Structure formats: structure tokens, C-alpha cells
Amino acid sequence: MENLRIDISNVYGFIPEEEILSLSQKTRKASQALENKTGKGDDFVGWVTLPSSIAEADLKDIEQTASRLRKEIDILVVIGIGGSYLGTRAVAEALSHTFLHLKKKTENPLILFAGQNIGEDYLNEMLEILEDKRFGIAVISKSGTTTEPAIAFRILKERLEAKTGKKKARELIISITDATRGALRTLAIQEGYKTFVIPDDVGGRYSVLTPVGLVPLAIGGFDIRALVAGAQAMEKRTLSDVPQAENPAALYAASRFLLYLSGKKIELLANFENKLHYLAEWWKQLYGESEGKEGRGIFPASVDFTADLHSMGQYIQEGERSLMETVISVKEPQTLLRIPEDQDNFDKLNYLSGKRLDAVNKMAELGTMLAHVDGGVPNIRIELPKLNEYYLGQLMYFFEKACGISGYLLDVNPFDQPGVEAYKKNMFALLEKPGFEEQSRKMKERLSSH
Ligand code: PA5
Numbered sequence: 326m327e328n329l330r331i332d333i334s335n336v337y338g339f340i341p342e343e344e345i346l347s348l349s350q351k352t353r354k355a356s357q358a359l360e361n362k363t364g365k366g367d368d369f370v371g372w373v374t375l376p377s378s379i380a381e382a383d384l385k386d387i388e389q390t391a392s393r394l395r396k397e398i399d400i401l402v403v404i405g406i407g408g409s410y411l412g413t414r415a416v417a418e419a420l421s422h423t424f425l426h427l428k429k430k431t432e433n434p435l436i437l438f439a440g441q442n443i444g445e446d447y448l449n450e451m452l453e454i455l456e457d458k459r460f461g462i463a464v465i466s467k468s469g470t471t472t473e474p475a476i477a478f479r480i481l482k483e484r485l486e487a488k489t490g491k492k493k494a495r496e497l498i499i500s501i502t503d504a505t506r507g508a509l510r511t512l513a514i515q516e517g518y519k520t521f522v523i524p525d526d527v528g529g530r531y532s533v534l535t536p537v538g539l540v541p542l543a544i545g546g547f548d549i550r551a552l553v554a555g556a557q558a559m560e561k562r563t564l565s566d567v568p569q570a571e572n573p574a575a576l577y578a579a580s581r582f583l584l585y586l587s588g589k590k591i592e593l594l595a596n597f598e599n600k601l602h603y604l605a606e607w608w609k610q611l612y613g614e615s616e617g618k619e620g621r622g623i624f625p626a627s628v629d630f631t632a633d634l635h636s637m638g639q640y641i642q643e644g645e646r647s648l649m650e651t652v653i654s655v656k657e658p659q660t661l662l663r664i665p666e667d668q669d670n671f672d673k674l675n676y677l678s679g680k681r682l683d684a685v686n687k688m689a690e691l692g693t694m695l696a697h698v699d700g701g702v703p704n705i706r707i708e709l710p711k712l713n714e715y716y717l718g719q720l721m722y723f724f725e726k727a728c729g730i731s732g733y734l735l736d737v738n739p740f741d742q743p744g745v746e747a748y749k750k751n752m753f754a755l756l757e758k759p760g761f762e763e764q765s766r767k768m769k770e771r772l773s774s775h
Contacts, residue, residue: 327656327710328558329719331573333580335694335704340583348579348734349569355733356565356575359726364733366740371526372725375534376556376718384550387536390499390519391543395434397497398461402451402481403541404440404474405465407610408529409501412538414438415607416552416717417545419600433546434461439481440474448477452484460485461497463541467523467532469507472749478509499544501536528740530611531725534718548714555718563726573723577705578730581649584703585623585735589649593641593702594627597690598655600712602629608724615732615739622735623649631689642700650697651705653720654690655712658683 333345358364359373394401403413417436425431439451462485464478486494500513504522513520521536532538534556539549561567563574570576581592592612594605605627616622628637641648664685666678677685694704707723709716732739754764 328562329573329710329716329723330708331576332706332708333576335698335706336580336584338698339589339703340580340587345576345579345583346569348583349575351734352569352572352575352579352730353565355578355730356563356572356726358733359729360565365736365738369526369528369531369740370729371524372528372531372534373729374560375527376553376560376722379534379553383536384539384553387521387539387543387549390521390540394461394497394499394544395546398434398459398544400437400455400458400460401434401463401541401544402437402439402455402460403463403465404477404481405438405463405537406441406471406473407614408532409465409467409471409474409537410438410441411530411603411607411610412533412721413541413545415604415721416533416538416542416547416714418603419712419717420547420714421545421600423600434544436541436545440464440477443473443476448480452480455481455484461499461544463499463501463544464509465501465523465537465541466507466509467503467529467537469502469509469511472752475508499540501540528742530607530614531740533607533721551714552718555715555720556722557718558715559719559722559726563723573707574726574730577651577707577723577727578734580705581623581651582731582734584649588647589623589703590647591624591626591649593648593650594625595630595633595650595652595693596628597630597652597686598658598712599629599632601653601655602627604653604717604720605629607721611724611728612731614742614745615728616735616737618737618741618744621737630693631686634689634693641697641702646701649703649705650694651707652690652694654687654706654708656708656710659712 336345355364359370362370403410422428426435437451439448462478462481464474466474482494482498485497489497495516495518498518499521500509500518501521501523502509502513504525521540523532523535523537527535534553542552543549563572569579594608596602596605609625609627612623612625662682664674664677664680664682666675694706698704709720729739750764751768753761754768757765
């Protein structure tokens with residue numbers, strides 16, 4: 326069985342190989358701290374052993390719920406924000422037919438996402454689409470109190486109840502939340518929704534392998550056992566006793582950390598398979614929320630190539646030299662398409678006749694890598710044999726483990742997100758939420774003085 330591979334040889338022109346290797350004690354210590362729960366934020370490292378500890382009974386429970394719901398709905402609306410939706414979206418978009426929504430017949434329910442923004446038109450347009458569709462809801466919130474998903478749920482729940490009646494709606498709503506706390510838990514008990522628990526010791530952005538990701542993905546028809554199996558394989562490959570040179574998570578964490586210290590403050594996650602767009606969104610949250618604190622941290626950004634080579638390419642090649650690039654490359658596409666011969670050859674493309682589109686894509690990737698390295702952008706390459714659940718499981722766990730190690734190398738707590746509260750406090754004050762009277766008064770004073 327092939328595996329995810331990491332290639333850091335295009336970092337060596339910027340950071341000598343020996344220097345990266347000399348970090349191996351530190352990456353091992355960081356990894357041990359994660360595994361032994363002795364580092365910063367140690368009460369949130371339940372995700373480290375999630376793949377190997379998922380119980381068969383829990384998987385069965387998820388699969389049973391999924392198979393019941395799949396018979397009754399055409400659309401599943403996943404309500405959640407941040408870590409409560411990005412993992413599901415990353416996997417679903419990577420593995421779905423790009424034009425699934427335009428297909429006449431699909432064997433799986435279509436997944437739509439709500440509660441990740443407060444756009445009035447967005448939700449109204451979704452309601453319009455749902456009007457004549459059989460739909461269900463997976464409402465996901467660990468705290469059970471996050472404003473954006475709570476608003477979306479209130480609106481969608483009302484619509485579903487109006488459509489099917491309260492009793493039936495209760496069967497079509499699945500809640501995924503904390504074991505004991507939060508408004509969603511209270512409501513779920515009161516209404517009798519089928520409920521799955523988000524473990525206490527797993528934070529939102531590390532939760533894709535909990536019911537947060539597994540339940541909606543199973544309803545959407547994805548192979549969650551393969552996803553877990555991929556993560557299990559990667560859990561073994563990234564254990565602290567695996568030497569750094571053979572340990573993809575340690576290699577990645579060490580390389581990007583040393584690049585950061587050398588002035589490469591921005592990491593671009595690039596793909597040449599645009600189905601990975603939301604994988605990058607998931608990765609940005611994972612790394613941005615884990616590292617960006619105490620005035621430190623690599624800024625995670627992302628690009629879809631080759632499209633963005635025609636918009637961001639100029640800056641990447643010649644702008645400020647504070648970039649590093651991590652490319653996710655998929656070795657083998659799922660389908661095959663060759664470029665046809667054209668007798669007239671007006672477009673002068675006959676030199677490509679008979680070649681697979683993917684062969685052109687791969688040369689674009691290689692050419693881009695060489696150009697960017699020549700232009701001062703170090704390159705880390707991560708190769709997936711294929712896009713499927715198994716390799717996505719490997720990839721996501723790899724990124725999680727490397728992120729934990731990275732946070733410890735940076736000496737921050739990779740499992741909190743105190744900075745997320747700032748906008749919420751202002752918003753609540755502006756909306757005059759009960760309990761925020763004093764902040765509301767100050768906010769009004771501040772705004773009237775402008
Ligand atoms: O990673 C995190 O903890 C956050 O992004 C949360 O997932 C996000 O804020 C949603 O929180 P909740 O699941 O409590 O609604």
C-alpha cells in the first residue's frame with residue numbers, strides 16, 4: 326500500500342539539511358509532550374490517539390443513524406462554523422463530483438453548509454432551494470452557544486418543522502455537541518434529537534475524526550472507516566519514537582519552523598487539484614488558530630493552481646521574500662482525459678496531442694516549483710497517491726500532529742483560541758445582548774466620538 330510522502334529537498338537551499346536534522350530532539354520532545362499530555366493545553370490532546378481509539382460500537386451507531394437518514398432526505402444541511410464544519414467540507418468537496426449539484430440523479434444526499442456566515446441572501450437562497458426538497462439537519466456546536474450556527478439552526482429548524490411537522494422534524498435533526506453543557510445539549514434533550522458527543526478533550530479544529538466529521542460524512546455516503554484507517558496508519562508513522570528523518574509530521578514541523586525563524590513568515594498551501602480548496606480552508610484554521618498568538622506564528626494562506634498563478638503568481642515569484650510554499654500533489658487522478666489531435670492546429674497545441682491533461686498539470690507543478698525555488702520561495706511537497714478517504718485520513722492526521730508539534734516548537738498553546746473572543750464581545754455589545762450593557766454603553770460612546 327502506498328503512503329503519503331513528504332519531500333523537503335527544496336528547503337535545503339534555504340536551511341541546510343543538517344540544521345533541520347539537528348532539530349530532531351526538539352520535535353521528538355514536542356511529540357512526546359503531545360502523546361504523554363505534558364505540554365501546554367494538555368487537556369485538549371484527546372485527538373492524538375483518536376484514530377486508534379475509536380470504538381467499533383461508535384462507528385456502528387454513526388453508520389446506523391446515517392443509513393436511516395439517507396433513506397429520508399435528498400439534502401443534508403450541516404450547520405456549524407470553524408472546526409465544526411471545515412473538516413466535513415474539506416473531505417466532502419475533495420471527494421465529490423465537482424458538478425454533483427447539477428447531476429439529475431445522485432445516490433447520496435447532497436451536503437449544504439449553513440451557520441458558517443450570517444449572510445441574509447445566502448440563507449434565504451438556501452431556504453428557497455430547500456422548499457421542495459426532502460432535507461435533514463446536522464447541527465454541530467461543541468459549546469452549543471455559538472451565535473452564527475445558533476441563528477441558522479433556529480431558522481432552518483422552524484422551516485423543517487413547518488414542512489414536516491414537529492414530530493417528523495425531530496427524527497430528521499441530528500445534534501452533535503458537548504456531553505453535558507450548552508444550549509444545544511439542553512434543546513436536544515428536550516426535543517429528543519439523536520445526539521452524538523464531541524469529546525471534552527478535543528477542540529473544534531482537531532475534531533474531524535469525532536462525530537463532528539464522521540456523522541455528516543457518513544450521511545453523505547463517504548467511507549468513514551477508510552478515513553479512520555488512513556488516520557490510524559498516520560498515527561503510527563508519526564509517533565514520537567519514529568526518527569525525524571522517517572517521520573513526516575516531525576519533518577514538516579521542523580522545516581517550516583526553521584524557515585519561519587529565517588524570515589519566511591507566510592506559508593502558502595498550494596494545490597494543483599482544485600477539489601482541495603476546502604482542505605486548505607481547514608488547514609488554515611488548524612494552523613492559524615493554533616499558532617497565531619502571543620505576537621508569533623506563521624500566517625497560513627492558500628492558493629489554487631494553476632488558476633492563482635494567473636493572479637497571485639507575480640507576487641509569489643517576485644514580491645516580498647517572506648513566503649514559503651507547501652504543495653499538495655495528487656499522484657493519480659480518478660479519471661482520464663487526453664488532449665485530442667487537431668488537423669488545423671490553429672492553437673499550436675498538437676505537440677500535446679495524446680497527452681493526458683494530468684501530464685500537463687504535473688509539468689505545470691514541476692515548472693512552478695522550480696521557478697518559485699529559484700525566486701526565493703522554499704518548497705515542501707506532500708504527495709498523495711490518490712484522492713480518497715484513506716489518503717485524506719492520512720493527510721489530515723499528518724497535518725494535525727505536525728500542527729501540535731509546531732505549536733510546541735513555537736512555545737505557544739496550540740489548543741486555545743483566546744483571540745476569537747474579541748469580535749464576539751464587540752458584536753454582542755453592538756447588538757445589545759443582555760449581560761453586555763456596560764460594553765454597549767462604552768461602544769456607543771466610542772462610535773459617537775468618531
Ligand atoms: O477550533 C475551534 O475551537 C473553533 O473554530 C470552533 O470550532 C468554532 O468557533 C465553533 O465552535 P462551536 O463548535 O463551539 O460552535
